[in-house]
Amino acid sequence: MTMPHNNLARAFGAVAEANASLPALIAQDEVLSYADLWRLVRRIAARMQADGVGAQSLVAVNTQDMRASLGTVLATALLGAGFVVAGQLLAHAKVLKPTHFYRTPEMSGSTRVPFRVIDADWLGADDGAEPTFVATDPDANWLYLHTSGTTGTPKYLALSQRVVWKRSLASAADFPFRKTTYAGFFTSTSRPFYARAMAALLQACTLVEGMDLARWQSVGVNFVCGSPTQVLEALGEMVIDPPFDRLEVSGAPLPDGSAALYLRSFRRVLDVYGASETSKSFANEMSLDPDGGVLRTGVSFDSEVEIIDALGRPCPPGVAGTVRVRNAYLARGYVAAPEASAQAFRDGWFHPGDIARWGPRSDLIILGRDDSTLNIGGYKISADLVEFLARSVPGVADAVCFQNPVPGATQPVVCFLVFAPGADRDTATEELLRLAAVKLGHVFARKNLRAIDNIPSHPDGRHDRKACQALVMSYAHSGGEFQ
Known part of the structure; x- marks a missing residue:
């Protein structure tokens, strides 16, 4: 499927115009329809364009407001500019040089760079502002994401609009068209949030801001995501009744005890394996056997996931080796880190540095990291x-x-x-x-x-x-x- 106008934001615009009255974002204090969100994107893009933002720009944004997060990231796509989250990680990495800085009022700025404030005037009623549409390069760097990479050292990688489009299409099954209401524990400027938000919006689904479980129930949330730590902190030993439809946990392996508990609050629980470099690659679906023990069943997606030995040969089930992943939307490497890029991206595969083995139900069992190898x-x-x-x-x-x-x-x-x-x-x-x-x-x-x-x-x-x-x-x- 070809991306309309070779531009991810205009692809979203086409979805918005065809589903204008559907809720796109249930924010803390208002509901934005698809028409509302598309107008917001264009209004922010027009103001950024007036600030000189264009194809050679890199925009840094600091916000906790989901409206501003979605509006600014799509506005940069519309203008062909790059987007990165502003904050200490960006300042410490020192490999990116933003041309424009924006923040919402609840966030602090910096004495070293001038921040433009995105206030209620930006996010409020439509003022009719429209950007000048320009041709954009779908393969240019657009979304800059922070990652630890394979070495644990903080790095940035850049995704193009075309790569994010492909990742969104690959995740379409997670967001049945017009039928998914998504909420999560990830912050609204995190890589996991953007990955899911783009896929959801291109499928005319609804995003819900905040972490109020009662509110989630009232608005019909049927898909929840978070890291094991985030879910544990939010739910503890709580059992939700009636249960939500689906929980997707990622970022670290989900312990059996937690899985058994969450299966009482969610009809389906998936332990997802993926990375910024690869997007979602594999999952273990959790279930209970008749005695209450946790079973993990491997679920394959469109990625190739292999466990290999020291000679690059696939390991049989039960034998530990190192993981490698290949798909059509791998990142191209790390920004200003050629050695790390060469180590992680080899022969068309991404090597995340994980040690794993295949389990009895084709499940992926992560055992540790290969950068912990001791040479004695x-x-x-x-x-x-x-x-x-x-x-x-x-x-x-x-x-x-x-x-x-x-x-x-x-x-x-x-x-x-x-x-x-x-x-x-x-x-x-x-x-x-x-x-x-x-x-x-x-x-x-x-x-x-x-x-x-x-x-x-x-x-x-x-x-x-x-x-x-x-x-x-x-x-x-x-x-x-x-x-």
């Missing part, structure tokens, strides 16, 4: 796999594995273990040593394993292996025999 004298050990195995042992609440930083240490690998209260530590340790030998082929000694009360972590919850190494060095310098 030429013998490679996956720290994430060791941690995954350790957490499967009864009595082990958490674990972190890392290279011993002590020079000349007789035990080159250390694994910190957090034991559950009342656990039989000796029994748990022996079971871990046995499993490591059988499952991973690693022969550990007891000296490799050390009990700890709390594992040092990054602010986002990831284990901080460098901080763990610093603890080992501190112990060694104080005269301990941590070797």
Whole structure:
């Protein structure tokens, strides 16, 4: 299907004109029809155009208002300009140089750059302002997205209007035409929000602003998305009755306990695998067996997802390897990061850096990251796999594995273990040593394993292996025999 006028915003305009009276956005204090939202996009585009925004511009926007978020991102598409979210991430990355800065009144600006305020006059009644339509390049960089990439280092990638159009078409099944009312826990300037919002609007569906569950019920929300942490914070142990139709969780694997709980509040629960670089690639649909255990069934989309060994050969079910993904709308690489781009995008595939295996129901089981591989004298050990195995042992609440930083240490690998209260530590340790030998082929000694009360972590919850190494060095310098 060809994108009308080679412009994503004008493609939305065609949908809006054909579905003018349908609700496009149920905002906090008003309902915008498709006709209303299309007028808002054109009004913002006209004002941006008067500010000099055009095909060579990069517009940075800081807002929490969904109307402003949707209006500005589509306005830049209409004008052929680039779009990026303004904020500290943009300032710290220093790889993009916006030409125009905008914000809504609730957001702070900066003393270093001039922000134009998008106030009620921009978002209010129609003033008849119309932009001058110009030919735009559908393959030019348009939507700049922040991502950690495969290395954990913050980066930006750029998507063209054509790529976003293709991703939206690929997601059409998630948004049955005119039949989906979508709400989510993602912020209105996040990559997951934009991915779903574009697909929803091109399918004449309705977006709902805010996180009021009672309001969601009253307006007929039937599709909800969020990360595992966001859903947990919003729902806790709550059971919603009557249940919503569908929950889609992405960003990290969904624990079985959470899946079992959410299946009481949603008729369908999907654990989605994807990335900014690839969009949605795969999903595990969650269900319960007759005994209440969680089952995961793999659901394939139009992406190719493979698990490969060190020689690039597909791994059979049950065998761990690294993931690679290929589809028709991959990103082209990272902005101003050629080495990272070459590492992640190889031979037509995106390599996200995940270790996984195929489960018994063609489900995708993520085990960890391949950037956690420890090279010990030429013998490679996956720290994430060791941690995954350790957490499967009864009595082990958490674990972190890392290279011993002590020079000349007789035990080159250390694994910190957090034991559950009342656990039989000796029994748990022996079971871990046995499993490591059988499952991973690693022969550990007891000296490799050390009990700890709390594992040092990054602010986002990831284990901080460098901080763990610093603890080992501190112990060694104080005269301990941590070797």
